[in-house]
Amino acid sequence: MSSNKNLHKAKKNQNDEHYTRITDIEKELKWYKDHFKGKAVYCNCDDPEKSDFWKHFEMDFDFYGLDRLVATTYEEDKPAYKLELIRGEDGIEKVKTPLKGNGDFRSDECIEILKGADVVVTNPPFSLFREYISQLIEYGKEFLVIGTLNVRTCKEIFKLIKDNKIWVGETYPKEFVQPDGSIKKFGNVGWYTNLPTPKRYEELPLGRVYKGNEDKYPKYDNYDAINVDKVVDIPMDYTMEKVVTKTELENLKRQGYIVEIIEEIYD
Ligand SMILES: C[S@@+](CC[C@H](N)C(=O)[O-])C[C@H]1O[C@@H](n2cnc3c(N)ncnc32)[C@H](O)[C@@H]1O
Numbered sequence: 001m002s003s004n005k006n007l008h009k010a011k012k013n014q015n016d017e018h019y020t021r022i023t024d025i026e027k028e029l030k031w032y033k034d035h036f037k038g039k040a041v042y043c044n045c046d047d048p049e050k051s052d053f054w055k056h057f058e059m060d061f062d063f064y065g066l067d068r069l070v071a072t073t074y075e076e077d078k079p080a081y082k083l084e085l086i087r088g089e090d091g092i093e094k095v096k097t098p099l100k101g102n103g104d105f106r107s108d109e110c111i112e113i114l115k116g117a118d119v120v121v122t123n124p125p126f127s128l129f130r131e132y133i134s135q136l137i138e139y140g141k142e143f144l145v146i147g148t149l150n151v152r153t154c155k156e157i158f159k160l161i162k163d164n165k166i167w168v169g170e171t172y173p174k175e176f177v178q179p180d181g182s183i184k185k186f187g188n189v190g191w192y193t194n195l196p197t198p199k200r201y202e203e204l205p206l207g208r209v210y211k212g213n214e215d216k217y218p219k220y221d222n223y224d225a226i227n228v229d230k231v232v233d234i235p236m237d238y239t240m241e242k243v244v245t246k247t248e249l250e251n252l253k254r255q256g257y258i259v260e261i262i263e264e265i266y267d
Pocket residue numbers: 012013016017018019020044045046047050051052053073074103104105106122123124125126128
């Protein structure tokens with residue numbers, strides 16, 4: 001991490017300026033309501049005056065049993081600030097502190113705030129999504145954030161999905177509010193998270209078989225996998241044979257692969 005992150009000149013990409021509606025936040029958050037007790041939530045792309053993420057957690061601070069709520073603004077031409085709700089002995093205190101820089105989520109001071117948080121919940125700029133997720137993974141944070149579904153096929157995000165480090169949430173917001181109050185519609189937006197979601201534990205009934213139907217499942221030239229177009233066509237009996245080291249074997253098991261050892265080779 002370079003130390004000159006504070007020097008990023010704040011430049012808002014107008015395509016990133018659309019705000020999440022509180023109804024969409026509530027629809028998704030209801031699946032995680034027991035997850036936030038005693039935790040510090042950080043909304044790091046959120047102006048508390050405009051953000052319904054801030055509004056939602058401020059309103060339901062006690063319902064969630066939060067310990068702390070923090071938001072940082074991102075500003076082009078005026079000082080950015082941090083707003084906190086802190087549970088103290090005398091109740092809940094609201095504290096506003098100016099930031100030194102522009103509130104870029106990559107800046108050293110925002111990274112310091114991130115380090116002190118447990119869960120990040122927001123809708124980050126879509127144009128910086130890969131960088132944004134990499135940072136959350138790097139600092140080992142829990143998160144629930146909005147992003148476009150297209151990013152699933154980009155190399156970095158695909159790897160995180162494959163390695164079970166991130167998955168999609170429960171709902172798909174369709175409408176966002178633009179700065180002039182108009183609605184921007186999206187058909188390809190969802191939530192990405194590493195929090196436990198009910199869908200993740202639902203059994204997927206599989207009815208297709210691979211053996212004898214190999215021609216229906218072409219293999220990729222550049223990746224050790226078969227192509228399946230629809231979830232309903234995932235075969236129940238597809239296996240691959242692989243020579244792996246002991247560490248790789250442990251990793252595969254940790255990722256949830258069902259492993260059968262055919263032969264142990266020692267050198
Ligand atoms: C898609 S909007 C969502 C805003 C808010 N989280 C919400 O959902 O209502 C993304 C926000 O991130 C802010 N942003 C853009 N670049 C940023 C950066 N480098 N660091 C922090 N915030 C940034 C934008 O100004 C924008 O308001």
